[in-house]
Amino acid sequence: MTAPLLRVDGLKVGFKGAAPALDGISFDLGAGETLALVGESGSGKSVTALSILGLLPPAATILGGRVLFDDVDLLAGGEAAVAPLRGRAISMVFQNPRRALDPLRRVGDAIGDVVGVHAGRRLTRAARAARVQDLLTAVGIPDPLRRARAFPHELSGGMCQRVMIAIALAGNPRLLIADEPTTGLDVTTQAVILDLIGDLADARGMATILITHDLAVAAERAHRILVMRRGRVVEQAPTAQLFQAPADPYTKALIRATPGPDSRIGDLVR
Numbered sequence: 553m554t555a556p557l558l559r560v561d562g563l564k565v566g567f568k569g570a571a572p573a574l575d576g577i578s579f580d581l582g583a584g585e586t587l588a589l590v591g592e593s594g595s596g597k598s599v600t601a602l603s604i605l606g607l608l609p610p611a612a613t614i615l616g617g618r619v620l621f622d623d624v625d626l627l628a629g630g631e632a633a634v635a636p637l638r639g640r641a642i643s644m645v646f647q648n649p650r651r652a653l654d655p656l657r658r659v660g661d662a663i664g665d666v667v668g669v670h671a672g673r674r675l676t677r678a679a680r681a682a683r684v685q686d687l688l689t690a691v692g693i694p695d696p697l698r699r700a701r702a703f704p705h706e707l708s709g710g711m712c713q714r715v716m717i718a719i720a721l722a723g724n725p726r727l728l729i730a731d732e733p734t735t736g737l738d739v740t741t742q743a744v745i746l747d748l749i750g751d752l753a754d755a756r757g758m759a760t761i762l763i764t765h766d767l768a769v770a771a772e773r774a775h776r777i778l779v780m781r782r783g784r785v786v787e788q789a790p791t792a793q794l795f796q797a798p799a800d801p802y803t804k805a806l807i808r809a810t811p812g813p814d815s816r817i818g819d820l821v822r
């Protein structure tokens with residue numbers, strides 16, 4: 553069997569004076585696969601993502617485990633191992649896109665900055681602008697020439713998140729980590745952004761970790777779901793299996809608490 557793209561193995565992370573934030577998390581992710589991390593607030597979803605990216609806050613300590621990307625141990629290799637991957641092979645989209653963007657920088661320039669960094673050589677203005685246009689087009693921004701000149705406050709929240717996704721795509725990632733990417737967006741825009749991430753993942757064969765507290769979102773978008781609680785994996789299974797035969801009482805309670813007889817959850821549990 554070929555190795556998974558990502559293997560998280562027994563990951564333990566602690567913050568001083570608190571119970572471990574992650575207490576032995578393990579999962580595999582294959583190329584092109586979408587895995588949803590679900591669980592209540594504080595269950596460790598974001599700490600898992602930040603551990604993979606080597607972006608844990610200084611107060612955090614890695615207490616054990618491995619994070620293998622392409623069979624390379626990123627924890628053992630430290631910053632030297634993960635820095636070349638961050639924003640390139642592994643990229644991330646956060647919630648609150650408007651806050652993530654520099655309010656004083658035109659969005660085309662913000663994307664261009666990242667394009668320039670990834671190019672690793674001096675790009676001509678024309679080459680950089682062409683790449684920015686391509687990325688804006690890839691994330692479905694209409695009239696990209698005009699939008700590139702906009703400041704973040706001139707764009708809707710959904711458009712700002714598209715810009716953030718364009719920035720995340722600039723390094724041609726093989727793994728995209730999307731941490732609550734639609735929080736704060738209206739329901740219609742949420743669906744559009746999640747569709748966009750799914751379509752891009754399919755088109756590019758990109759693996760995705762979708763972090764959400766919303767089981768209905770996970771049901772619709774993920775191939776597999778991993779349920780977390782208090783820093784542990786409660787259960788992980790292919791999506792249909794998780795809904796049809798949940799093994800853990802906590803998962804059962806989560807499913808019961810998720811509305812939507814007319815949603816895919818309804819179909820899955822029927």
Ligand SMILES: Nc1ncnc2c1ncn2[C@@H]1O[C@H](COP(=O)(O)OP(=O)(O)OP(=O)(O)O)[C@@H](O)[C@H]1O
Binds near residue numbers: 570591595
């Ligand atoms: N900077 C920090 N300092 C101290 N503890 C932290 C810090 N960041 C996270 N934690 C702790 O780590 C645990 C996991 O937090 P994490 O943010 O991963 O949860 P989450 O599942 O992503 O929650 P949410 O859905 O609210 O984002 C929590 O107990 C939290 O209090």
